[in-house]
Amino acid sequence: MKRPVAVVDASVAIKWLLPEEDQEIAYRLQDQYQDGAIDLIAPELLLSEVGNALWKRVRRRELTPSAAGILFDGLLRDVPILVNSVAIHRRALSLSLESDRPIYDCEYLALALDHRCDLVTADARFYQAVRQAWPRVKLLRDMG
Numbered sequence: 001m002k003r004p005v006a007v008v009d010a011s012v013a014i015k016w017l018l019p020e021e022d023q024e025i026a027y028r029l030q031d032q033y034q035d036g037a038i039d040l041i042a043p044e045l046l047l048s049e050v051g052n053a054l055w056k057r058v059r060r061r062e063l064t065p066s067a068a069g070i071l072f073d074g075l076l077r078d079v080p081i082l083v084n085s086v087a088i089h090r091r092a093l094s095l096s097l098e099s100d101r102p103i104y105d106c107e108y109l110a111l112a113l114d115h116r117c118d119l120v121t122a123d124a125r126f127y128q129a130v131r132q133a134w135p136r137v138k139l140l141r142d143m144g
Contacts (some may be wrong), residue, residue, distance in 0.1 A: 005039045007112040008080055009105070010049030011122035012140055013042070016078075017050070017071040018057070022122060025144040029120065033080065040080035041115065043088060043107040050075055083111055099130055112136060 008029070015026035033040040054068040063071075091110035096103040105126050112119035113134070121127055122140040130137050 003037065003039050005041060005115055005117040006138075007108050007115065007117060007119040008040050008042055008046075009108040009119065009121045009123065010042075010046050010053065012120055013046055013050050013075065013080070014053045015122060015140075017054070017075060020122075022141050022144065025140050026122070029140075029143070030078070034078065041083055041111065041117075042080040043111050044082045044084045045104055045107050046080065046082065047075070049104065085114075088114060099133065101126065101129055109134060109137065 006029075012026050012029065014020065015023045016030050029038075029040070032038045051072060054063065054072055057063040058065055058068050088107065088110045091114065092103050092106040095101070095106040095109055095113075099106065099109075105123070108119050108121070109130065117136070119134075119137045120140055120143065121137060124139060124141075127137055127139045131139075
């Protein structure tokens with residue numbers, strides 16, 4: 001039997017590394033992935049977005065560069081299945097123009113649409129902007 005699949009975005013993945021609101025819900029999702037109950041996928045962009053979030057924390061002196069590196073290495077050891085596809089990039093641009101949302105948010109949405117699966121996000125603004133048109137976008141908080 002095929003496992004369920006879900007796309008996770010960087011707003012969820014960063015909660016695996018840093019103490020943030022709804023972190024326990026993010027951990028439960030990660031545990032399901034580690035236990036083989038679900039496949040989590042993401043565009044390769046996830047690594048850049050999480051890396052950027054860590055960089056911002058270092059810049060604000062909330063993390064040391066060494067701690068940021070250790071956290072990033074942890075993500076790399078247990079990263080969701082990364083997908084890179086020209087078709088996904090094309091669809092992301094189209095979705096971005098259609099929804100008036102940044103293309104990097106739409107990369108995750110395009111991947112979820114391509115795989116006919118849920119997109120889990122902790123980004124409430126993105127969720128509110130797209131949930132009517134794409135009901136398979138799920139807000140992490142609501143999964144608790």
